[in-house]
Amino acid sequence: MDEAALREQLATLGASLFQRGYSVGTAGNISVRLADGYLMTPTNSCLGRLDPARISKLAPDWSHIGGDKPSKEVFMHRAVLTARPDAGAVVHLHSTYATAIGCLAEAGDTAPIPPLTPYFVMRVGRTLPVIRYYRPGDGAMESDIHEAAKGAKAVLLANHGPVVSGKTLEDAVHAAEELEEAARLALLLRNAGARALTPAQVDDLLATFG
Numbered sequence: 044m045d046e047a048a049l050r051e052q053l054a055t056l057g058a059s060l061f062q063r064g065y066s067v068g069t070a071g072n073i074s075v076r077l078a079d080g081y082l083m084t085p086t087n088s089c090l091g092r093l094d095p096a097r098i099s100k101l102a103p104d105w106s107h108i109g110g111d112k113p114s115k116e117v118f119m120h121r122a123v124l125t126a127r128p129d130a131g132a133v134v135h136l137h138s139t140y141a142t143a144i145g146c147l148a149e150a151g152d153t154a155p156i157p158p159l160t161p162y163f164v165m166r167v168g169r170t171l172p173v174i175r176y177y178r179p180g181d182g183a184m185e186s187d188i189h190e191a192a193k194g195a196k197a198v199l200l201a202n203h204g205p206v207v208s209g210k211t212l213e214d215a216v217h218a219a220e221e222l223e224e225a226a227r228l229a230l231l232l233r234n235a236g237a238r239a240l241t242p243a244q245v246d247d248l249l250a251t252f253g
């Protein structure tokens with residue numbers, strides 16, 4: 044997909060996430076890897092009303108070279124995209140249920156959401172490392188996220204929200220949606236003694252779809 048098409052897709056998927064309540068106000072940001080740099084949602088922009096022409100462009104060295112001023116979370120996106128060379132996009136949301144889990148889980152936990160359903164395992168994987176709280180935009184979060192993202196498609200920022208990668212922008216959006224759904228189920232079934240998938244069932248899913 045060329046840059047113009049990716050800009051259009053970013054605006055379309057951002058609007059879809061916003062309309063379905065995955066982000067509110069100006070929360071959340073999205074990045075896409077290009078052959079010659081990165082696209083990034085502008086800071087203080089609403090995912091529901093992105094103008095494709097004004098989406099920020101960053102050079103391969105992450106300097107701002109076009110469009111509006113990029114998200115304050117450039118460090119967060121850089122942490123994941125440099126840790127995962129096969130990732131083509133990163134979606135960061137403050138989606139309600141995943142963020143709620145991020146307010147309950149302890150930093151350092153690697154499985155704050157149990158593997159209740161196959162699609163959570165297939166899209167997000169075996170681990171979801173919880174990163175300690177950092178102020179939004181704090182560059183100090185970069186190394187923690189970078190280390191955790193080497194072994195995980197997604198991480199959960201304590202008291203903040205999920206950061207989800209995918210091979211393509213569509214993959215990253217789908218994974219972010221599955222993560223939110225799994226978080227919702229986990230909270231719905233909290234303390235209900237729900238049956239999770241067994242380690243063998245998780246292994247089978249990852250061997251088949253991973």
Ligand code: 13P
Nearest residue numbers: 070071072086087114115
């Ligand atoms: P930006 O508006 O700078 O992208 O920040 C929004 C956000 O989600 C902070 O975590």
